[in-house]
Amino acid sequence: MLSQEMLSSALQSAPDAIVIVDASGRILFANRQLLALLGYEYDEVRGQAIEMLLPERFRPRHLGHRSEYAENARVRPMGVDLDLFALAKDGREVPVEISLSPIEDAGRLLVAAALRDVTERKKIQTELRDAREAAERANQAKSRFLATASHDLRQPLQALALLNGTLRRVVQEPDAREALAHQAQAIEAMSKLLNALLDISKLESGAVRPDPTDFAMAALFEEMRNEFASLAEAKGLELRISAPSGLVHSDRSLVGQILRNLVSNAIKYTRHGFVELRALMHSSAMHIEVIDSGVGIAPDQLPYIYDEFYQVGVATNAFREGYGLGLSIVARLVRLLGLHLAVRSELGRGSTFDLELPLGSGTTITPAASPVAAQAVDRQAAAPQVLLVDDDPGVRSATTMLLKVEGYRVVSASSLQEAVERLAEMPGVDLLVTDYHLQNGSTGLDVINAVRTTAGEGLKAVLVTGDTSSTIRGLPSDERIRLASKPIDADELLGLIKALLAS
Secondary structure, three states, rough: OEEEEEEEHHHHOOOOEEEOOOOOOOEEEHHHHHHHHHHHHHHHHOOOEEEHOOOHHHHHHHHHHHHHHHHHOOOOEEOOOOOOOEEEOOOOOOEEEEEEEEEEOOOOOEEEEOOOOOOOOHHHHHHHHHHHHHHHHHHHHHHHHHHHHHHHOHHHHHHHHHHHHHHHHHHOOHHHHHHHHHHHHHHHHHHHHHHHHHHHHHHOOOOOOOOOOEEEEHHHHHHHHHHHHHHHOOOOOEEEOOOOOOEEEOOOHHHHHHHHHHHHHHHOOOOOOOOEEEEEEEEOEEEEEEEEOOOOOOOOOHOOOOOOOOOOOOOOOOOOOOOOOHHHHHHHHHHHOOOOEEEEOOOOEEEEEEEEEEEOOOOOOOOOOOOOOOOOOOOOOOOOOEEEOOOOOHHHHHHHHHHHHOEEEEEEEEOOOHHHHHHHHHHOOOOOEEOOOOOOHEEEEHHHHHHHHHHHOEEEEEEEEEOOOHHHOOOOOOEEEEEOOOOOOOOHHHHHHHHHHHH
């Protein structure tokens, strides 16, 4: 049997602060760790009520808790899910964890309380909480910045593109037309760089949230054919696309963005031969392969192809076709969607990018119908009347000039309210062109709904936006509405308008 002296020595050597009280709450023993923690001498606590070691606000409740514990004494933590504090001699409140243990001593009940100082842990928890809140605020600020940048940075480019399109239609002098052609190329390059940088920023900030559904890859393959056929033909390349059957499960819009970057990259790095987009079915996945007969990638360059601004075989400061951001965006999208992308390449013989997608089993999501081929406006008939709504004066003016040069009658407005007022003055409107984000929280959809109330539910509209968030991707499908992403060039905008008017 252990001696009293040995028990006392063991309690004094314990790593935690320990205090032992009797049934009335009187302190019988306190080890040196407790005295050091709270700054007392032994004689100052011995024989005193245990409540002296508690902050004043806890003492009334503790008397009741002490009585309850005496009736159901067992080993347990004290104050589960509560912040507990011990009161030091100098008035400091020390955050602690407390464990209670009953002790039988010659027929009487004693209670041992072990106190552990959790000051450092609380400090770390507070720092982590503050850091998490700061990170959330930073992410919210990033999201606000990106939303603003997506709209405000694209606005001047939108105006430039439309003004350039207008001038190309009215200027006849050869040198001036050549200058405008070069300007158009510069505007397109600026647009591509801005879009890529904003895409990367949105992915880095977490602003892009996947919305996985089951969808048919065949429709997405057809979109790739429509978008890249003329580009491949212009380079003398054969574009091979074999539409697959079956469904996959992922975010359709983001998968489309991955494929667009891969196919565009393949065409850019292929001087002659072919670019192929095909699908291979496996038991639980569909493998989408983008194959080219291009320049290929040396083994020592493969680790770097997903880095920003890295281009295969392009020296620093050399002329660059593109900016080396496409594969960086692809890598981020693949990680975001939890997919697997592999690459095989041989220098001088081409590359194969293999994207693995899980198979789907739900209902096929039918994509919005693509615009029909643009048809000419019948200039002999009365010119169609277009209601244009945009809160940016520069874009509104540039769009108005372009449409008038093309032969349309245009009535413009800067807000939802003004659009409704102008509509009341018009004998009729054939088409609505509206920006998505407008002042005072209004959206282009609000404009469309309001105008249709007067002009009829069959009114067709072009909805123009620089927003690429999930909000835009989730807009309800309406075959009478065409969605156009900023900066849209003059030819594309006019093509959408002609297609809608002709359908």
